[in-house]
Amino acid sequence: VTRFRDFGEFSFIDRISQHGLARAEGVLCSVGDDCAVLDRGDGSVQLLTTDLLVEDVHFRRDACRAPGLGHKLLAVNLSDIAAMGGSPCDAVVSLAVPADLEVEFAEDVYRGMHACARKHCVNIVGGDTTRSPGPLVMGLTLTGTMPLEAVCYRSGARPGDTVYVSGAIGDSAAGLRLALQHEAETENGDRDYLLDRHHRPEPRVGLGQRLAATAAVTAMIDLSDGVASDLLHVCTQSGVHAVITEEAIPLSAAFRSYCAEVGVQATELALTGGEDYELLFAVRREETDRVEALSEQDGLPLLSRIGYVESGGPTIEIEDADGGRKPLEVSGFDHFRAGGV
Numbered sequence: 516v517t518r519f520r521d522f523g524e525f526s527f528i529d530r531i532s533q534h535g536l537a538r539a540e541g542v543l544c545s546v547g548d549d550c551a552v553l554d555r556g557d558g559s560v561q562l563l564t565t566d567l568l569v570e571d572v573h574f575r576r577d578a579c580r581a582p583g584l585g586h587k588l589l590a591v592n593l594s595d596i597a598a599m600g601g602s603p604c605d606a607v608v609s610l611a612v613p614a615d616l617e618v619e620f621a622e623d624v625y626r627g628m629h630a631c632a633r634k635h636c637v638n639i640v641g642g643d644t645t646r647s648p649g650p651l652v653m654g655l656t657l658t659g660t661m662p663l664e665a666v667c668y669r670s671g672a673r674p675g676d677t678v679y680v681s682g683a684i685g686d687s688a689a690g691l692r693l694a695l696q697h698e699a700e701t702e703n704g705d706r707d708y709l710l711d712r713h714h715r716p717e718p719r720v721g722l723g724q725r726l727a728a729t730a731a732v733t734a735m736i737d738l739s740d741g742v743a744s745d746l747l748h749v750c751t752q753s754g755v756h757a758v759i760t761e762e763a764i765p766l767s768a769a770f771r772s773y774c775a776e777v778g779v780q781a782t783e784l785a786l787t788g789g790e791d792y793e794l795l796f797a798v799r800r801e802e803t804d805r806v807e808a809l810s811e812q813d814g815l816p817l818l819s820r821i822g823y824v825e826s827g828g829p830t831i832e833i834e835d836a837d838g839g840r841k842p843l844e845v846s847g848f849d850h851f852r853a854g855g856v
């Protein structure tokens with residue numbers, strides 16, 4: 516008998532992927548990207564993605580606010596649609612609810628989810644509710660659409676491409692650490708910012724669409740497990756090596772001061788902490804000016820060049836200010852090996 520704790524999430528995905536498809540025609544991508552991609556035969560694709568939030572694995576009921584939980588359940592799926600460059604459409608929601616859960620808590624979850632849905636024009640069109648003998652479990656499945664030729668897979672990065680991330684990295688990891696500390700904190704103006712970045716990530720849907728429309732992006736992924744782990748997915752799918760320039764990693768002032776205060780190495784936490792829900796993408800070298808011009812347009816986050824793609828791999832190195840390189844250790848977040856929150 517092989518137990519999940521010894522086998523791991525990714526080995527399991529590999530094993531179940533071998534069953535193949537009942538109707539392979541029109542399935543452009545099944546397992547291995549942010550969304551499944553289905554050819555609709557009219558020049559467009561349907562995107563399909565799903566995510567689960569499980570109490571005591573992804574969140575603690577006593578360390579989060581219910582509306583934020585609902586927001587996050589939809590936001591993490593929106594982020595997967597954004598990672599392909601698509602427009603979100605419709606969602607179904609499934610809940611497994613412990614009998615002692617306060618109804619008001621579940622209503623607040625939906626309130627946060629619906630606010631996020633209105634903002635992104637997503638219809639919540641159904642789902643399923645059942646009793647849970649254990650933790651609160653919430654699943655959401657989301658569809659999206661986009662032009663077929665604009666889809667940004669993880670697999671297109673080529674040697675010479677420049678690697679970018681949107682926004683600032685690490686805030687969510689710092690926010691999680693703050694959320695799990697129950698003792699009273701020294702009053703810190705940055706605390707609310709970092710907690711908010713953890714509890715209420717803003718999926719980069721508009722940016723993803725703009726990037727896809729440039730046709731200059733060769734590979735894209737959203738940052739759910741951390742830069743180190745997610746960039747390795749791009750390297751693996753694309754068959755390339757990547758180099759991250761240490762000093763180019765965008766860190767917020769709040770994150771820097773948090774790390775200094777608690778004595779944590781900022782770059783390491785930023786690269787290995789998950790749940791940033793920013794976009795990481797590779798761009799052909801000759802198109803970088805055109806892509807960087809996007810960040811100046813209204814409402815789009817900062818775009819930072821954090822490195823470049825070379826042949827070889829799939830591996831990642833980190834380059835310091837003197838040009839010295841060392842391999843980036845990627846632990847690779849695995850749900851069956853990580854402890855959970």
Ligand SMILES: [Mg+2]
Pocket residue numbers: 548549594595598736737738739
């Ligand atoms: Mg993703």
